[in-house]
Amino acid sequence: MSSTWLPAGAPLVAALVACVLWFVSSRRGSKDPLRELLQVVALAVSALGLVAPLFLAWAIPAARGGVLPAHDGVLLCVQAALISALFLQWSAQSSLGARLRIMLACLLTSAFLVLALGTNDRTHISLLLLAAALAACGPVLVTPPLGSDDADQETSSARSITGGVKHISSATLGTCLLVIGALLVARYAVNLENSGLQQLGAGLVVVGLVARAGVWPFAPASSDLLAAAAGPAVLVMGAVTPSVIAAGIVILDLQGGASPLRGYSLAWLPAIGVLLAGLRALGAGADRHAISAQSGLPIPRSFSSPDLFAATIALQAGWAMFGVLSGSTEGVGGALLLAANTAIAVPLLVAATGSSKPALAVAAASLLGLPPTGGFVGTLLVARSAAAVG
Amino acid sequence: MQLNVWIILIAFGGAGLVALPDSRGVLVALLVQWAGIIGTLSSFIQEGGGWRIIAVEALTALVCVGLLGWTVQTLHKIKPGEVPGIADEYEDGWQQERFGQPGTTRQQALSDLLLQTVILLAGAVAGFGLARIYPLGGSEESLLAFYWIVLSSVLTLVLHGARDAVKQAVGLLVLLNAVALLVGTAGVRAPDPYTLGLLSLCRIGLAGLLSYVLVRLKAGFFDLDFGNLFDARSGTAPYSTALALVNVEPGGSYSEEVTLPDGEVAEEQALEPAHDSDQDAEPAPQEAQDVPDAREVEVE
Numbered sequence: 144m145s146s147t148w149l150p151a152g153a154p155l156v157a158a159l160v161a162c163v164l165w166f167v168s169s170r171r172g173s174k175d176p177l178r179e180l181l182q183v184v185a186l187a188v189s190a191l192g193l194v195a196p197l198f199l200a201w202a203i204p205a206a207r208g209g210v211l212p213a214h215d216g217v218l219l220c221v222q223a224a225l226i227s228a229l230f231l232q233w234s235a236q237s238s239l240g241a242r243l244r245i246m247l248a249c250l251l252t253s254a255f256l257v258l259a260l261g262t263n264d265r266t267h268i269s270l271l272l273l274a275a276a277l278a279a280c281g282p283v284l285v286t287p288p289l290g291s292d293d294a295d296q297e298t299s300s301a302r303s304i305t306g307g308v309k310h311i312s313s314a315t316l317g318t319c320l321l322v323i324g325a326l327l328v329a330r331y332a333v334n335l336e337n338s339g340l341q342q343l344g345a346g347l348v349v350v351g352l353v354a355r356a357g358v359w360p361f362a363p364a365s366s367d368l369l370a371a372a373a374g375p376a377v378l379v380m381g382a383v384t385p386s387v388i389a390a391g392i393v394i395l396d397l398q399g400g401a402s403p404l405r406g407y408s409l410a411w412l413p414a415i416g417v418l419l420a421g422l423r424a425l426g427a428g429a430d431r432h433a434i435s436a437q438s439g440l441p442i443p444r445s446f447s448s449p450d451l452f453a454a455t456i457a458l459q460a461g462w463a464m465f466g467v468l469s470g471s472t473e474g475v476g477g478a479l480l481l482a483a484n485t486a487i488a489v490p491l492l493v494a495a496t497g498s499s500k501p502a503l504a505v506a507a508a509s510l511l512g513l514p515p516t517g518g519f520v521g522t523l524l525v526a527r528s529a530a531a532v533g
Numbered sequence: 534m535q536l537n538v539w540i541i542l543i544a545f546g547g548a549g550l551v552a553l554p555d556s557r558g559v560l561v562a563l564l565v566q567w568a569g570i571i572g573t574l575s576s577f578i579q580e581g582g583g584w585r586i587i588a589v590e591a592l593t594a595l596v597c598v599g600l601l602g603w604t605v606q607t608l609h610k611i612k613p614g615e616v617p618g619i620a621d622e623y624e625d626g627w628q629q630e631r632f633g634q635p636g637t638t639r640q641q642a643l644s645d646l647l648l649q650t651v652i653l654l655a656g657a658v659a660g661f662g663l664a665r666i667y668p669l670g671g672s673e674e675s676l677l678a679f680y681w682i683v684l685s686s687v688l689t690l691v692l693h694g695a696r697d698a699v700k701q702a703v704g705l706l707v708l709l710n711a712v713a714l715l716v717g718t719a720g721v722r723a724p725d726p727y728t729l730g731l732l733s734l735c736r737i738g739l740a741g742l743l744s745y746v747l748v749r750l751k752a753g754f755f756d757l758d759f760g761n762l763f764d765a766r767s768g769t770a771p772y773s774t775a776l777a778l779v780n781v782e783p784g785g786s787y788s789e790e791v792t793l794p795d796g797e798v799a800e801e802q803a804l805e806p807a808h809d810s811d812q813d814a815e816p817a818p819q820e821a822q823d824v825p826d827a828r829e830v831e832v833e
Contacts, residue, residue: 266716270731277738284742284749297753301765304749308701311742312694315705318735322712323669329721330670340667367766 150196151257157192158250161185165243182242186233189246193226196257214260217389217479220486221256224381225249227490232282232374244282245374251278252378256386260393265325265348268390269318272355272383276314279378283307283368299371306367310379313354313361320351321394349409349468352394355387358416358461359423365453373493380456381489385482388463392475395467410468417461424454452492455510459485459518466525473531477524484509484517536674539576542569543678547685548653550707551692556605556699556757560598563703566682567594570710573678574717586717586729593733597706597740604744605699608751623755652692656684670719679718682711698750698757702743709736 168181197219232245252275259271284307327344354361357380368376427450459481466478488509495502505516512522546566553559571590575583660680669676690704713732716724724732747757754761 266728267731270728270735273735274731274738277735277742280742285745286749297765298768300753301762304746304762305766307742308746311739312701312705315708315739319708319712323715326715326720327669330719340669343667 148258150199151254151261153195153199154192154250154253154257157188157195158247158254160188161192161243161246161250164188165239165246169239182239185246186229186242189229189250190226192250193222193229193253196253197222214389217385217482217486218257218260220483221382221385222253224377224385224486224490225253227494228374228377228381231377231490231494235373240287241282244285248278248281248375248378251275251281252382256382259386259390263393265329265394266322268394269321269325269351272387272390273314273318275383275386276310276379279375279383280307280310281375282378283372283375284311302367302371303375306364306370306372307375309364309367313363317351317354317361320347320354322351324348324351325394346409348394349412352387352391352467353409353412353416353464356391356413356460356464357384357387357457358413358464359420359454359457360416362453362457362460365456366449369452369493370449373496377490377493381486381493384456384460385486388460388467388478388482388485391464391467392478395470410465413461413464413468417458417465420454420457420461423457424451427451427454448496452496452507455507456485456489456492459488459510459512462512462522462525466521466528469525469528471528471531473524474528477521477526477528480521480524481512481518484521487517537572537576539569539572540674540678540681542566542572543681544569544657547656547681547707550685550700550703551653551656551688552649556697557602557609559699559703560602560605563601563707564594564598566685566707567598567710569678570594570682570714573675573714576674583723585726586724589729589733590713590717593736596737600737600740600744601699601702601706601747604747605757608747608757611751613755623761652688656688657681660684669715671715672718675714675718679711679715682707682714686711696759698743698747698759701759702740702747705743706736706740709739 164181164185168178168185171178171181197215200215200218226249229245229249233242236242236245255271255275255278259268259275262268262271283303286303324344324347327340328348331338331341331344357365365376365380368379463478463481463485466474466476466481468474488506491502492506492510495506509516509518512518543566546562546564546569549562549565550559553562567590571587571594574590575587660677663680663684664673664676669679671679686704686707689700689707693700694704695701709732713736716728716732750757750759750762754765
């Protein structure tokens with residue numbers, strides 16, 4: 144555990160330095176060129192803080208970030224997602240406070256995720272993932288109210304608050320299930336008289352993991368965040384979700400050895416989630432009975448992009464969780480690949496929305512697992528594990 | 534199993550969380566329940582270092598309840614007109630809800646009270662039952678305390694969490710409190726400082742974020758109710774005017790006085806059928822004349 148404090152400390156130190164630079168910058172006049180320079184330096188320090196855990200893991204073997212070697216790959220992609228969120232939101236926001244909030248959110252989320260992927264203790268992992276979820280929602284909720292008469296801005300602000308509150312609520316519920324289940328599994332692991340409690344604990348762990356991973360219907364906040372808060376959406380779905388999937392392998396003790404959770408299968412749960420995500424995507428459309436007031440003709444049906452994207456991301460999370468819960472080597476490998484793919488595709492999806500259709504198509508195809516994109520190999524491995532289980 | 538004073542505090546605190554409508558009362562109930570949790574921890578942690586668990590728990594309670602309480606109290610003092618940028622409809626609606634409610638009948642108040650009492654009793658009995666059926670670990674008293682805390686949280690979230698922001702915040706916090714109690718009393722070993730720190734950090738972070746949500750709700754909608762937030766999310770205009778039949782008796786008269794926000798009594802105004810300017814307009818069908826008079830009222 145102590146070896147992960149070094150890579151986790153780097154983002155925290157960077158956050159501290161960024162706060163100092165922000166404080167100095169805020170004392171400058173708005174037309175002072177040094178103000179802008181200090182902000183850019185703060186951005187560079189933040190980006191360095193996000194890269195540092197990977198560099199430290201490479202340079203100092205004792206400070207390796209992940210418990211498993213495969214976790215380092217997921218961590219690399221997660222840090223890339225965090226850097227993407229940082230630059231995405233930086234370019235979208237011009238106010239000093241908004242930029243500081245996204246910097247702190249990215250750095251704190253990074254620190255918590257590095258710690259979560261670097262420990263074996265189930266309770267610690269669960270609580271660190273909750274802390275990361277809270278940090279990721281910070282920029283959404285800790286924002287000065289707009290006080291605007293613009294209806295669109297009011298709707299956007301309401302959606303961002305709703306998304307943040309929903310995500311916090313689902314993360315808290317999932318964490319409670321995880322911790323309680325982990326306690327039961329640890330207490331009754333070798334107690335043959337209370338096998339029912341052991342199974343109850345295992346069930347709680349699985350349900351908590353599925354809920355934290357954002358498998359449908361445990362992803363109520365996704366569409367709101369994608370619609371109204373692009374940066375936090377990348378943090379939540381591009382960084383926290385892949386980390387939950389990767390951490391699930393450690394929580395379920397799938398890296399080897401005897402475990403009360405190995406062989407316990409609720410893999411049908413994410414399978415149903417995948418089905419529900421597909422149904423949700425079908426329903427993400429405008430009112431089919433809408434009639435134009437001017438012409439009196441039916442309006443061509445248009446789809447709600449945030450709802451579609453949310454369902455697609457939940458679909459991939461469902462596939463990945465199925466791979467984790469299947470317990471097979473192929474399934475776990477496929478899940479890790481899908482986690483890494485999610486961390487790369489979600490920022491691309493968010494950045495390409497409204498700007499580049501080819502990039503949007505690539506991101507969507509990757510999340511759907513279509514060849515030759517990155518999600519194809521992971522989906523294939525999970526499908527093979529499903530066939531083997533069946 | 535013996536019900537000591539800490540279990541009773543937890544029970545009363547939980548009942549207050551579910552039953553009390555006022556935000557400040559809910560926070561007092563949270564404090565009472567948290568005191569019961571700290572007392573339960575002090576009773577059942579015998580190992581060395583138990584003082585550390587109690588100290589961290591007490592500090593977390595003070596910070597979380599203090600943060601939420603200070604926020605709620607400050608927001609409670611704000612009067613209409615003191616917050617810039619809020620639409621008049623939201624302030625009018627808030628005043629209408631707070632001061633313009635028609636008095637509930639005795640029968641309605643009794644049925645509400647009865648329903649709440651039944652729910653609380655059912656929750657209490659369920660706690661006993663769950664503690665017998667699912668002995669998660671630790672003593673019977675700590676197990677009962679855990680289930681009562683969990684049930685109070687679940688009931689608060691289910692009954693009020695979708696409408697009341699304060700109750701939602703408190704419900705989530707209480708859920709984490711239950712987890713903290715279970716970790717402290719039913720774990721294989723005593724929780725280490727790292728676990729205690731994480732539990733504390735998560736609860737304080739949650740309280741801080743949800744306190745800020747309360748501020749944003751007040752600043753945006755002048756109410757801590759989620760209804761306006763969800764309406765704004767779906768793009769629905771607040772407090773639009775619509776036709777409605779309100780307390781109308783056969784024959785068209787009001788069954789009781791309807792008081793408008795400015796104190797005036799609403800006058801009964803029968804709607805006249807729409808007259809077409811065209812002289813050859815056909816008369817209204819006979820069925821329409823049998824419809825009771827409609828009254829035009831403002832719908833919240």
